[in-house]
Amino acid sequence: MDARKAHKASSSSSPSSSSKRWKYQVFLSFRGEDTRKGFTGHLHAAFSDAGISAFLDDNQLEKAEFIKPQLEQAIDGSMISIIVFSKRYAESSWCLDELVKIMECRERLGQQVIPLFYNVEASDVRKQTGSFEQAFEKHEAGKHEKEKVQRWRNALSQAADLCGEDLKNADNGHEAKFINKILGVVNEQLKSKYQLDIKHPVGITSRVKDLSNHLDIENSGSKDDVRMIGIWGMGGIGKTTLAKAIYNEFEGSFEGRSFLENVREVIANQPMGLVRLQKQLLNDILKSKGPKKVDSVPKGIEMIRKRLCCKRALVIIDDADDLHQLEAIAGARDWFGPGSRIVITTRNKHLLEQVGVDSTYMAEKMDEEEALEFFSWHAFKRGYPHQEYLDLSKRVIRYCQGLPLALRVVGSFLFNRSIADWESHLEKLQISPDGDIQKILRISFDGLPDDRMRKIFLDISCFFIGEDKDYVTKILDGCGFFAKIGISVLIERCLVTVTYNRLMMHDLLRDMGREIVYENAPEQPEKFSRLWKSEDVTDVLSNESGTKKIEGVSLRGSYRTRFSAQAFTKMKKLRLLQLSNVEITGEYKDFPKKLIWLCWHYFPLESIPDDFPMQPKLVALDLQFSELKIVWKDCKV
Structure with a gap:
């Protein structure tokens, strides 16, 4: 970036608003x-x-x-x-x-x-x-x-x-x-005086412009319509920041306005949290004429319907995650006056469909230039890195993959640290993800409806990134996970994406999933539910230390390795096995017997051994690039 661009970057973020609290x-x-x-x-x-x-x-x-x-x-x-x-x-x-x-x-x-x-x-x-x-x-x-x-x-x-x-x-x-x-x-x-604080609004202007088309405020044909708009995206992508920018841009066009921030967190952590939000909505829009007493959700609904139906209002409902919440705050369009706009931010696309929003905007991650500027504001308090830190900064950008949350957390941590500290921290991040980032991302995982869906996410994060969606669906259906609906929910919750029918995932979400597997038995890979790191798999197979905790194993080496079939003896629950360039010695009677998926590239034998156990649950068998000439010598299966 030349000096002119650097100056532009450094001047694009306005300082924080005054901290004075006006009475x-x-x-x-x-x-x-x-x-x-x-x-x-x-x-x-x-x-x-x-x-x-x-x-x-x-x-x-x-x-x-x-x-x-x-x-x-x-x-x-x-x-x-x-x-x-x-x-x-x-x-x-x-x-x-x-x-x-x-x-x-x-x-x-x-x-x-x-x-x-x-x-x-x-x-x-x-x-x-x-x-x-x-x-x-x-x-x-x-x-x-x-x-x-x-x-x-x-x-x-x-x-x-x-x-x-x-x-x-x-x-x-x-x-x-x-x-x-x-x-x-x-x-x-x-x-100009009563604006929500946005620190370092990098890339916000273009996104607000795109979203304003969804809001349709200026269109004379729809100025009296009440419209509901959804902003959808993964955790940490900047949905709340975008909602604040929308509030700041348009709140002056409305008689009343209310920004209900962190709805999910308020309801989860505060007594009568939903009632508190209803009271805030009424007081924000009615000001001194707000209700003196709202002591229950039904009472709050009644007050909102009666008192706000003639007010042209801008209402932001930030981080909603449950239909009951929205039904209590903005259950119908006629609760608000003509021309009102209700904006909902969420990680759950299906929630927006349940509410019946008029339009949905998917929050976008930052491009490389935006990410570098945003990171620099946190790491250097300026819009562009110091020259000696430029290459290291670009490594951070690649790690964060355009996620503002990660850019802010990592940038703030690295502020005023030496180059040696930067290099050490980047090496650490490749092995152990940042806890503050993981905490935010994990909210989506913990909020999944049931354990089957959580297992689907963990299987994809460990074994199936980049694989064909239909292929994976059949395998996970074989595991009893009802994968068709499960994967649909993961997509709606921004935990998984699909590109050309292949399952994809943000690297930080992948790391989060794998960290969840680690946390149940730190430093004890034989007790992990899933093994995908070559050193862990090699250690467990070489020492024959596998346990019934293990449900999936993946070892894809670039050179031939050899293990005894006896290494699998204790893996009674193994259902997913992926090997490449692996030779198994000994008797195959010790091989897993309940596999759903067996992917063994470069299988070293010309036929499957006679003592290879029956696999009654097997859904997918992939033996590409093998020496195989005949599956079984005798037609036993």
Whole structure:
């Protein structure tokens, strides 16, 4: 990559959003006697209806001096301050003190300030003329210090110079239209301030563009339809990040919005987890008008159906894994107002079919350039590797195969480590997969419906990657695994893919499956359920240490090896046997008798020995590239 591309990479990831937690979205500053029961009251009600949290001092709090610190805290804790300048605004020293505080927060915290000119001229506010001049004549003649009065004047001038809104320019003073215009301005400001945090959004823009076609938000023909969209993909592929990007891009187009993150985990680990999610959905969209009490799933369903049916909402349901969850949160399209969009992320494609989504988007892994940039942000805190680490970084990219989870985990671990440490860790990863990556990937394995499907996955990961799907299905059916439906489920759960009818699997999923086999008897290959590493198989066969735990063995050597048939004597449950360039000595009566699959390439004999045991369960016999001239000398079978 040249310097120009490197610069582009390093600038494509924006920094994290501010960590400040705002208490309110809007603070309203106004002269109570002028507008409390009129314009400002209507504006506050409009904010509330739109789900915008706005602070409004009630009961004319300016009469109680002890309340002032609370108002200062409210100003300090608001994203946006709106100042309603009315004719008598400057008569109130309370209002002017508020204004000074607001302008200080703008300078100190970067708070957005929007002045509204309600039946006053901006120039009168700026220059303190007209009714403002009269107010200041009283202030200067009164008890106030000159320095304080000057601070008020400066604050008024600064505020009036900001980009604001004037009632007389809003359709000839039409207040309702003026309020709608202000709502639009505030929503636009909140869109840039109230975004979900995405660190290093590499490759997100193109994916959001693709997904926006599925959402179909701008199409006038479907703008009133309620659409459900599924984002489907394997664990760690970036489904949640993509959902956050969709939320950030489009949330401003909806009356209400809710991002329900980690649905599976919340329900599994929190008491009344599903009820909590229902309450969050209602509170997110209704804001201050949310329900006070939801104490059961049926009650939550009733509240969602009644309260959200008129709200045009964007709802993200992240990491769903069960139909019951979706039926309780978004059971039907008419639970939400016209134009709503419900986005579901999941590892289970069949779940999306059960719900009846309108469209499904399959999350894609990163290409090589994206992967290198994303990894570099975690490993180097920049968009491209240091030159001396470039080759090592490319080795990591090949290992991770475009999986963002793996790129993040490995990159973060290698940050600020030496080249020697990098080389050592890469060697380790080839033997023992990273535990943090495996933990996320294993969720899909553990979530499989039954033990037969888990055995199918383990058999494929150990023996059948790259094999014809129909061929493998027949073999595993012979094992009693009901493989046709089992493989379909593995495909739906993104644990297996099919390319040109051949079973394929991400390398990290393959490693996860093999690690599961190891974990039951670490460092004791004779107790593994499946043996595929040549050193393990050679060790067990040479030492004749096999046990009844072993269900499958694969040894594919490039040179001829020799073992005694007696090495198989104790493997009573062996059903899958794959050999290549292997010669068996001794009496074949000791050979396994319950094989389902026997694949023996370069079989060294011209005929199968007379004492070779009957194989009543055998489904597939593969003796390619052998010396075989006749199967049996006598037609015994």
